[in-house]
Amino acid sequence: xxxxxIYLPSLSLDCVIFGFHENQLKVLLLKVxxxxxxxxxxxxxxxxxxxxxxxxxxxxxxxxxxEIFLQQFNVFxxxxxxxxxxxxxxxxxxxxxxxxxxxxFQRFVTIGYYALVEYSYVxxxxxxxxxxxxxxxxxxxPELMMDxxxxxxxxxxxxxxxxxxxxIGYNLLPEKFTMPQLQxxxxxxxxxxxxxxxxxxxxxxxxxxxxLKEVQRGVAHKAPYLYSFDLRKYHKALKEGLQGGW
Amino acid sequence: xxxxxIYLPSLSLDCVIFGFHENQLKVLLLKVxxxxxxxxxxxxxxxxxxxxxxxxxxxxxxxxxxEIFLQQFNVFxxxxxxxxxxxxxxxxxxxxxxxxxxxxFQRFVTIGYYALVEYSYVxxxxxxxxxxxxxxxxxxxPELMMDxxxxxxxxxxxxxxxxxxxxIGYNLLPEKFTMPQLQxxxxxxxxxxxxxxxxxxxxxxxxxxxxLKEVQRGVAHKAPYLYSFDLRKYHKALKEGLQGGW
Numbered sequence: 001x002x003x004x005x006i007y008l009p010s011l012s013l014d015c016v017i018f019g020f021h022e023n024q025l026k027v028l029l030l031k032v033x034x035x036x037x038x039x040x041x042x043x044x045x046x047x048x049x050x051x052x053x054x055x056x057x058x059x060x061x062x063x064x065x066x067e068i069f070l071q072q073f074n075v076f077x078x079x080x081x082x083x084x085x086x087x088x089x090x091x092x093x094x095x096x097x098x099x100x101x102x103x104x105f106q107r108f109v110t111i112g113y114y115a116l117v118e119y120s121y122v123x124x125x126x127x128x129x130x131x132x133x134x135x136x137x138x139x140x141x142p143e144l145m146m147d148x149x150x151x152x153x154x155x156x157x158x159x160x161x162x163x164x165x166x167x168i169g170y171n172l173l174p175e176k177f178t179m180p181q182l183q184x185x186x187x188x189x190x191x192x193x194x195x196x197x198x199x200x201x202x203x204x205x206x207x208x209x210x211x212l213k214e215v216q217r218g219v220a221h222k223a224p225y226l227y228s229f230d231l232r233k234y235h236k237a238l239k240e241g242l243q244g245g246w
Numbered sequence: 247x248x249x250x251x252i253y254l255p256s257l258s259l260d261c262v263i264f265g266f267h268e269n270q271l272k273v274l275l276l277k278v279x280x281x282x283x284x285x286x287x288x289x290x291x292x293x294x295x296x297x298x299x300x301x302x303x304x305x306x307x308x309x310x311x312x313e314i315f316l317q318q319f320n321v322f323x324x325x326x327x328x329x330x331x332x333x334x335x336x337x338x339x340x341x342x343x344x345x346x347x348x349x350x351f352q353r354f355v356t357i358g359y360y361a362l363v364e365y366s367y368v369x370x371x372x373x374x375x376x377x378x379x380x381x382x383x384x385x386x387x388p389e390l391m392m393d394x395x396x397x398x399x400x401x402x403x404x405x406x407x408x409x410x411x412x413x414i415g416y417n418l419l420p421e422k423f424t425m426p427q428l429q430x431x432x433x434x435x436x437x438x439x440x441x442x443x444x445x446x447x448x449x450x451x452x453x454x455x456x457x458l459k460e461v462q463r464g465v466a467h468k469a470p471y472l473y474s475f476d477l478r479k480y481h482k483a484l485k486e487g488l489q490g491g492w
Contacts, residue, residue, distance in 0.1 A: 074318065186492055
């Protein structure tokens, strides 16, 4: 098998790419050819390749996306998470000659990566093994193959925990934004409504925002203030947590 | 080779077990037989074994420790992190017949786990491949094999970032403790002095402590207050972060 010659055995990686745009949270999925299921963009590690670089390459090859900051978040290592039968059926439908030692029939431990991007900036394209590569709404997901919905849920849980103590929004919002825009970003990721006054009090207490002298134009009555991130404090809070280090 | 028959290829795991006791932070290390280097307790994953269970088994077999809550924290996947020459020399010194296909000569991607325990509660013992299994002071470490000092440093960085937004101390301090005792735990992990008043103000603001009616006995002048953790709030903060969820 080609796979066995060029890739590390037993190891794969899967990427959960969340996309935010106009108050919607989506995730990038590939429609598996010859099956009704969808899949996370994933792949294997070349025998002499750095694991992090492999994740970047896999994402680029399968979706056309590059320069996305991928964060390793969890290893999925249950013995029965690989599904040889599923792969056997796909190969049969594709007319591939089947050998019980086929590369895809082994047990794979998979390394999960995630990212959050502004999805109007990126233009995904499918690879040869998929019919489609599309942003799907997080609240209306299709059936996923193997344990990919577990991987997706764990990534979402990690993202939601992350924003409890780290800032978010840079590269997702315009450079100047209003408090309601920022609040809707949080509400979209958390999938719940937040109290306007509590949100404003809390986010301002972290000191990562600068209130600008200008206000939003084209608004009839009381024009809302515009804010931008104080990038020095934003990056400090990314590193140390929102309430600062000890 | 025996290894190739029973273990998943290409994958290993390493455990960084931090121990706290009487204001010292230590790490559990094994002295490698026939070499001057020390190593983290590590090992391999059986072909049909859950990865998390493998970490528990490896730690138990190599050190005698069980029921330690291991937290997966990072995958180390540089192509040249394995060191075939180092292993070749060890095997030579041990009189093992050497085969270039030896199990240990392959490239391993390793999964890092860490834990923090009260080290007087645990009694480590070495396995057959080590001369010693000992708690070593974090500020006075011996030479470590391969990339084990990088793995250790990354675990320490993860632990220090973790306590910026999660509570710590339960199972490390007595049930009732004074504010100075709690402060010294933080100072020991962070390896720096903290301002007494700032520390007290900040830790009290998180609402995870209960001030008890009793004071510490046997103290000459002003007896310090005793505290215990409010476990409901402590566990909530473990999950959502110290300043609470959005």
